[in-house]
Amino acid sequence: MAPGLRELQAALVTQLLSASCGESELPIAGDSIPAAARLRIHRHHVLSSLSKALAGTFCTVHRLVGEDCFKSLSRDFVQAEPPCGPVLAEYGATFPFYLDAHPLARELPYLADVARLDWALNRAFHSPLERPLAGADLAHVPTEELPLQRVRLTAGATVVRSAYPLARIWAACQPDAPEDDVELGVEGARLLVFRRPDDAGFVGLGEGEAAFVSSLVPGCSLEEAAIAAMGVEPGFDLPLAFARLLALGIMLRCSKDDLVTG
Amino acid sequence: MRSVAGIGLRSPHLAQMVRERPATGFLEIHAENYLLSSPALAAVEDLRRDYPLSVHAVGLSLGSAEGLDAAHLERVVGLVKRLQPAFVSEHLSWSRSGGRYLNDLLPLPYTEETLSVVADNVDRLQQALGRQVSLENPSCYLAFGHSTLSEPEFLSELVDRTGCGLLLDANNIHVTAHNLRLDPQDWLRTLPGTAITQYHLAGHAVNDADGEPILIDDHGSRVSDVVWRLFAASIAQFGPRPTLVEWDTDIPPLPVLLEEAASAEQALQDGRQHGARAA
Numbered sequence: 001m002a003p004g005l006r007e008l009q010a011a012l013v014t015q016l017l018s019a020s021c022g023e024s025e026l027p028i029a030g031d032s033i034p035a036a037a038r039l040r041i042h043r044h045h046v047l048s049s050l051s052k053a054l055a056g057t058f059c060t061v062h063r064l065v066g067e068d069c070f071k072s073l074s075r076d077f078v079q080a081e082p083p084c085g086p087v088l089a090e091y092g093a094t095f096p097f098y099l100d101a102h103p104l105a106r107e108l109p110y111l112a113d114v115a116r117l118d119w120a121l122n123r124a125f126h127s128p129l130e131r132p133l134a135g136a137d138l139a140h141v142p143t144e145e146l147p148l149q150r151v152r153l154t155a156g157a158t159v160v161r162s163a164y165p166l167a168r169i170w171a172a173c174q175p176d177a178p179e180d181d182v183e184l185g186v187e188g189a190r191l192l193v194f195r196r197p198d199d200a201g202f203v204g205l206g207e208g209e210a211a212f213v214s215s216l217v218p219g220c221s222l223e224e225a226a227i228a229a230m231g232v233e234p235g236f237d238l239p240l241a242f243a244r245l246l247a248l249g250i251m252l253r254c255s256k257d258d259l260v261t262g
Numbered sequence: 263m264r265s266v267a268g269i270g271l272r273s274p275h276l277a278q279m280v281r282e283r284p285a286t287g288f289l290e291i292h293a294e295n296y297l298l299s300s301p302a303l304a305a306v307e308d309l310r311r312d313y314p315l316s317v318h319a320v321g322l323s324l325g326s327a328e329g330l331d332a333a334h335l336e337r338v339v340g341l342v343k344r345l346q347p348a349f350v351s352e353h354l355s356w357s358r359s360g361g362r363y364l365n366d367l368l369p370l371p372y373t374e375e376t377l378s379v380v381a382d383n384v385d386r387l388q389q390a391l392g393r394q395v396s397l398e399n400p401s402c403y404l405a406f407g408h409s410t411l412s413e414p415e416f417l418s419e420l421v422d423r424t425g426c427g428l429l430l431d432a433n434n435i436h437v438t439a440h441n442l443r444l445d446p447q448d449w450l451r452t453l454p455g456t457a458i459t460q461y462h463l464a465g466h467a468v469n470d471a472d473g474e475p476i477l478i479d480d481h482g483s484r485v486s487d488v489v490w491r492l493f494a495a496s497i498a499q500f501g502p503r504p505t506l507v508e509w510d511t512d513i514p515p516l517p518v519l520l521e522e523a524a525s526a527e528q529a530l531q532d533g534r535q536h537g538a539r540a541a
Contacts, residue, residue: 002408005375006327009359009368016364027371027407031443037471038404038441041478046364053365083363086294086321086334126298155299198301 002027016043017079050078053088058095058118061111063173065104073102089126092119110164110184117170117202120160120193124200127156132249147223150254153216157194157250159205165189167204194250203248208233209241218254263288263314263348265502265534267526270318270481270509275516276305283312284516286523288348290316290506296345297337306345315347316460316506321363324383324397325356325370339390349460349504351396351429352387354380354417371406372416381423388424396427396459401437401466401479413438414452427459430500432493433485437466437477446492455500463493463526464508482511484522490529497533505530 003011003026011026016039028035051074055062062070077098083091096115105111132154141149160166166189168182190210193202205213208229215225222242229236245251266287271279279289289309296303306315319338322330342350355367370376388395397420399413411419417428430453439446465483468475485493485507493505507522 002371002373002406004327005325005371005373005379006359008371008406009327009356012368013359013362013364016366017362029405029407033441033471033474033476035404037474038476041403041469041471041476042366042368046366049365083365084361085331086323086357086363086365087297088294088365089298089300126300128299129304 015039016046017082047075047078050083051075054092054095057089057092057122058115060118060170060173061115064111064114089122110162110169113162113164113166114169117160117166117191120158121200124156124193124195127195129195129197130154130252133246133251133253135246137253147221149222150219151216151222151251152218152254153213154194154250154252157192159210159214160191160193161189163188166191192250194248206233208236212241213245216251263504265504265530267505267507267523267530269507269519269523272510272513273302274513276302278516280305280308284520286520288314288316288504290318293317293319293338293341294321296341310345315345316349316351317342317345317347319352321357322352322387323356323358324352325354325376325380326358327379328359330383330386331358335387335390342391349396350391350393351398351460353398353400355400367400369400369402369404372409372411372413377416377419381420384420384424384426388426394425394427396429398429398431398462399434401434403441403476405442412452414449418452418454421454421457428457429460429462430458430496431462432496433464433466433489434479436489436492437479440477450496450499458500458503461493461496461503461505462508463489463505480511481508494529494533497529498536501537502530502533
């Protein structure tokens with residue numbers, strides 16, 4: 001008896017994601033083109049289209065490991081962790097963790113962090129452009145109240161940390177980059193990733209700045225963020241850092257909604 | 263909307279479209295590429311002031327036995343309300359089962375059970391949108407042995423049950439007919455022509471399947487001669503409709519795509535003149 005639609009669809013998904021697409025138990029009509037060959041067309045499309053989507057999102061990882069290696073990595077990932085939604089830009093959140101556990105991480109220990117940077121850039125690119133806090137917005141705030149102001153990061157802004165020189169690895173992977181070796185182990189990276197009007201980008205942060213930015217969550221005041229920054233960098237220059245972050249346009253004053261949902 | 267030809271708006275052409283605003287009948291976007299904020303969505307919101315839009319969804323999975331994904335449906339409805347397109351369409355296919363999405367337009371067995379599943383899903387979609395949706399005939403690479411209806415019979419029933427429109431993809435008819443050994447003219451004869459709201463055109467590739475040629479709907483080349491002829495036959499049978507030229511892989515420079523749309527426009531024009539003479 002033919003399976004019901006629900007069973008048929010469940011079986012087909014399992015078969016299309018399996019390691020190989022051999023003989024099928026499904027009621028697929030075959031003729032001079034066998035059912036297995038017909039199924040392979042869908043299997044190829046599923047794996048190759050999702051692999052291409054991952055190559056678009058993780059473009060630095062893709063350039064770093066090359067076409068063949070990325071194809072193999074991404075296809076294995078698709079089979080292990082297929083998408084749970086139809087929006088391709090939202091697929092791959094767990095790819096960096098998959099790379100952490102992959103044998104390739106022994107050879108390229110920074111690979112998962114590069115993937116984290118790619119993912120953060122993808123998230124920032126797909127975040128709404130918000131009007132950031134400007135110096136003028138604070139002009140009417142009495143000086144003694146400034147430390148009490150509650151500020152959050154604009155949508156998509158985030159800090160990516162790594163024990164490896166991520167910014168230099170990223171730069172070396174850009175299409176026009178000169179073929180210089182990147183010296184590993186010299187310094188780690190604290191990168192602030194954020195949405196810009198036409199794309200997403202990042203800048204490097206000092207240790208105090210990174211702690212300050214990481215503290216800008218709803219409910220936290222500027223004073224608390226400054227204390228966190230001074231905790232990791234006693235000489236932290238608050239006015240200088242605050243002016244720099246203002247110029248980058250990555251801060252927003254918390255609204256009541258932020259405080260409720262945050 | 264007038265029966266004009268338009269193009270699929272793809273990311274490599276976005277900046278040029280915004281800058282140059284070349285003449286074309288309408289722009290089509292894939293809903294799932296614009297559900298998140300991005301500079302690309304901002305560009306589409308800018309372009310919609312000058313061009314009618316068609317929102318073509320590829321991930322609603324109207325053929326899923328487990329029903330529609332409520333969260334995804336809500337996002338698509340939000341996009342449609344925001345962009346107010348001239349058309350909304352989806353495919354007669356599925357891509358979701360057990361919470362996993364396969365990013366493909368997978369084929370359905372054409373049975374009474376499937377008909378009832380798809381009709382329920384289309385009803386729910388049209389109710390959520392508060393407007394008619396057109397369903398596109400898929401490119402098929404396989405058929406299920408237990409199907410009891412032909413594809414045009416299935417589409418015809420679906421139109422009767424839900425009042426949905428049909429999006430007739432001439433390339434998909436050719437691909438399906440070749441791959442499943444069907445006669446495209448027979449296929450067209452059974453279709454309820456008045457439900458057709460739009461035509462699609464695209465190129466296809468020829469691959470090898472265990473020594474036999476099989477056609478792949480890859481949207482990666484110019485429309486083939488045989489598909490142009492099928493398009494002309496569709497216009498002769500059903501009349502002109504707004505027509506989209508799609509190009510999704512090996513995307514050419516924008517002028518090539520506009521050239522294909524101009525050829526479609528000419529075929530619509532020829533069809534109108536021929537129709538007027540016949541009348």
